[in-house]
Amino acid sequence: MRDEWKNEGWTGRKTGTRVRALRALVVASLLFVAPVVAAAAPLSHKETRIPRIDRRAVENLQRWVNGGHDAWCTDAREVALVELRRTAPDFSGTRLDLVSLNTSAQEKSATQAEFTWTALDGSVSYRITLERFGWLKPLAGKTGGKVWTPTRVKITRSEQTASPKRMFPELPKA
16 A cells, blocks of 8 residues: 555655644644634523422312312413513513513423423523323313423523624704
8 A cells, every 4th residue: 555655656754744734733723713613602501490399289279270260270381471470580571571482382291391482582591391290180180180380490591792782873853
Protein backbone atom coordinates (compact mmCIF):
# COMPACT_ATOMS: atom_id res chain seq x y z
CA MET A 1 0.00 0.00 0.00
CA ARG A 2 2.88 2.35 0.71
CA ASP A 3 4.16 1.66 -2.79
CA GLU A 4 0.85 2.95 -4.17
CA TRP A 5 1.17 6.13 -2.10
CA LYS A 6 4.70 6.68 -3.33
CA ASN A 7 3.60 6.18 -6.92
CA GLU A 8 0.82 8.75 -6.48
CA GLY A 9 3.13 11.24 -4.82
CA TRP A 10 2.07 10.63 -1.22
CA THR A 11 4.98 10.40 1.11
CA GLY A 12 4.95 9.89 4.85
CA ARG A 13 6.15 13.43 5.42
CA LYS A 14 3.28 15.00 3.45
CA THR A 15 0.67 12.81 5.13
CA GLY A 16 2.00 13.65 8.60
CA THR A 17 1.97 17.36 7.79
CA ARG A 18 -1.63 17.22 6.59
CA VAL A 19 -2.75 15.27 9.67
CA ARG A 20 -1.09 17.84 11.96
CA ALA A 21 -2.72 20.68 10.04
CA LEU A 22 -6.12 18.99 10.31
CA ARG A 23 -5.64 18.50 14.05
CA ALA A 24 -4.69 22.15 14.46
CA LEU A 25 -7.80 23.20 12.54
CA VAL A 26 -10.04 21.05 14.75
CA VAL A 27 -8.45 22.40 17.95
CA ALA A 28 -8.77 25.99 16.71
CA SER A 29 -12.43 25.48 15.84
CA LEU A 30 -13.10 23.99 19.27
CA LEU A 31 -11.34 26.86 21.00
CA PHE A 32 -12.77 29.74 18.99
CA VAL A 33 -15.93 28.70 17.15
CA ALA A 34 -17.65 26.51 19.76
CA PRO A 35 -17.84 29.24 22.48
CA VAL A 36 -19.35 31.68 19.99
CA VAL A 37 -22.03 29.18 18.99
CA ALA A 38 -22.74 28.31 22.63
CA ALA A 39 -23.08 31.98 23.56
CA ALA A 40 -25.57 32.56 20.76
CA ALA A 41 -27.87 29.72 21.88
CA PRO A 42 -30.54 30.66 24.42
CA LEU A 43 -30.06 29.28 27.92
CA SER A 44 -32.85 27.20 29.35
CA HIS A 45 -33.67 26.43 32.94
CA LYS A 46 -35.75 23.34 33.67
CA GLU A 47 -37.64 22.86 36.88
CA THR A 48 -39.75 19.84 37.80
CA ARG A 49 -42.29 20.03 40.60
CA ILE A 50 -43.79 16.85 41.96
CA PRO A 51 -46.60 17.67 44.39
CA ARG A 52 -47.16 15.50 47.42
CA ILE A 53 -50.30 13.41 46.86
CA ASP A 54 -52.52 13.23 49.94
CA ARG A 55 -54.62 10.12 49.44
CA ARG A 56 -57.24 11.17 51.98
CA ALA A 57 -57.67 14.56 50.34
CA VAL A 58 -58.08 12.98 46.90
CA GLU A 59 -60.61 10.47 48.25
CA ASN A 60 -62.55 13.29 49.93
CA LEU A 61 -62.51 15.22 46.66
CA GLN A 62 -63.86 12.13 44.88
CA ARG A 63 -66.69 11.88 47.43
CA TRP A 64 -67.39 15.61 46.94
CA VAL A 65 -67.60 15.17 43.15
CA ASN A 66 -69.81 12.09 43.58
CA GLY A 67 -72.16 14.30 45.62
CA GLY A 68 -72.69 16.53 42.56
CA HIS A 69 -70.16 19.29 43.35
CA ASP A 70 -67.23 20.48 41.22
CA ALA A 71 -67.87 18.18 38.27
CA TRP A 72 -65.01 19.95 36.43
CA CYS A 73 -62.58 17.76 38.42
CA THR A 74 -63.43 14.86 36.08
CA ASP A 75 -62.31 16.87 33.01
CA ALA A 76 -58.55 16.65 32.48
CA ARG A 77 -58.23 19.97 30.59
CA GLU A 78 -60.05 21.94 33.30
CA VAL A 79 -57.90 20.43 36.05
CA ALA A 80 -54.77 21.23 34.04
CA LEU A 81 -55.94 24.84 33.55
CA VAL A 82 -56.51 25.25 37.29
CA GLU A 83 -53.04 23.83 37.98
CA LEU A 84 -51.56 26.17 35.36
CA ARG A 85 -53.20 29.18 37.01
CA ARG A 86 -51.90 28.06 40.38
CA THR A 87 -48.38 27.39 39.10
CA ALA A 88 -47.95 30.31 36.69
CA PRO A 89 -48.89 33.68 38.14
CA ASP A 90 -48.47 35.23 34.67
CA PHE A 91 -51.55 33.36 33.47
CA SER A 92 -53.70 33.62 36.57
CA GLY A 93 -56.28 36.08 35.23
CA THR A 94 -59.44 35.28 33.32
CA ARG A 95 -59.61 32.59 30.66
CA LEU A 96 -59.02 35.23 27.99
CA ASP A 97 -55.35 35.51 28.92
CA LEU A 98 -54.94 31.85 27.98
CA VAL A 99 -55.87 32.65 24.39
CA SER A 100 -52.29 33.79 23.84
CA LEU A 101 -50.99 30.32 24.62
CA ASN A 102 -50.50 27.38 22.33
CA THR A 103 -51.87 24.27 23.98
CA SER A 104 -51.32 20.68 23.11
CA ALA A 105 -52.77 17.68 24.84
CA GLN A 106 -51.56 14.16 24.81
CA GLU A 107 -53.59 11.50 26.54
CA LYS A 108 -51.25 8.66 27.32
CA SER A 109 -53.98 6.35 28.57
CA ALA A 110 -57.37 6.44 30.28
CA THR A 111 -55.60 7.10 33.56
CA GLN A 112 -52.89 9.58 32.51
CA ALA A 113 -52.90 12.79 30.45
CA GLU A 114 -50.30 15.45 29.68
CA PHE A 115 -50.86 19.08 28.67
CA THR A 116 -48.28 21.57 27.42
CA TRP A 117 -48.64 25.34 27.31
CA THR A 118 -46.03 27.55 25.68
CA ALA A 119 -45.99 31.34 25.68
CA LEU A 120 -46.06 32.93 22.24
CA ASP A 121 -42.63 34.48 22.74
CA GLY A 122 -41.22 31.07 23.70
CA SER A 123 -39.87 32.31 27.00
CA VAL A 124 -41.61 29.72 29.17
CA SER A 125 -43.26 26.35 28.72
CA TYR A 126 -45.40 24.43 31.21
CA ARG A 127 -45.98 20.67 30.95
CA ILE A 128 -48.59 19.36 33.37
CA THR A 129 -49.10 15.63 33.90
CA LEU A 130 -52.41 14.44 35.38
CA GLU A 131 -53.36 11.03 36.67
CA ARG A 132 -56.47 9.12 37.67
CA PHE A 133 -55.56 6.78 40.49
CA GLY A 134 -56.72 3.15 40.46
CA TRP A 135 -57.51 3.22 44.16
CA LEU A 136 -60.40 5.65 43.42
CA LYS A 137 -62.31 2.98 41.45
CA PRO A 138 -64.37 1.73 44.45
CA LEU A 139 -65.41 5.32 45.26
CA ALA A 140 -66.05 6.51 41.69
CA GLY A 141 -67.70 3.38 40.36
CA LYS A 142 -66.42 3.88 36.80
CA THR A 143 -63.21 5.18 35.24
CA GLY A 144 -64.90 8.20 33.64
CA GLY A 145 -66.09 9.40 37.03
CA LYS A 146 -62.66 9.47 38.68
CA VAL A 147 -61.10 12.84 39.44
CA TRP A 148 -57.88 13.95 37.75
CA THR A 149 -54.95 14.82 40.01
CA PRO A 150 -51.85 16.79 38.98
CA THR A 151 -48.80 14.60 39.56
CA ARG A 152 -46.00 16.52 37.82
CA VAL A 153 -45.38 20.06 36.61
CA LYS A 154 -42.36 20.68 34.40
CA ILE A 155 -41.41 24.32 33.79
CA THR A 156 -38.88 25.24 31.13
CA ARG A 157 -37.72 28.86 31.00
CA SER A 158 -35.44 30.06 28.25
CA GLU A 159 -33.48 33.26 28.51
CA GLN A 160 -33.55 35.09 25.25
CA THR A 161 -31.36 37.99 24.35
CA ALA A 162 -33.23 41.26 24.35
CA SER A 163 -34.02 42.43 20.87
CA PRO A 164 -33.12 46.03 20.08
CA LYS A 165 -36.03 48.40 20.56
CA ARG A 166 -37.22 50.18 17.50
CA MET A 167 -37.72 53.88 17.82
CA PHE A 168 -40.58 55.33 15.86
CA PRO A 169 -40.76 59.05 15.12
CA GLU A 170 -43.64 60.93 16.71
CA LEU A 171 -46.60 61.55 14.54
CA PRO A 172 -47.40 65.22 13.97
CA LYS A 173 -50.44 66.46 15.82
CA ALA A 174 -53.32 67.61 13.67
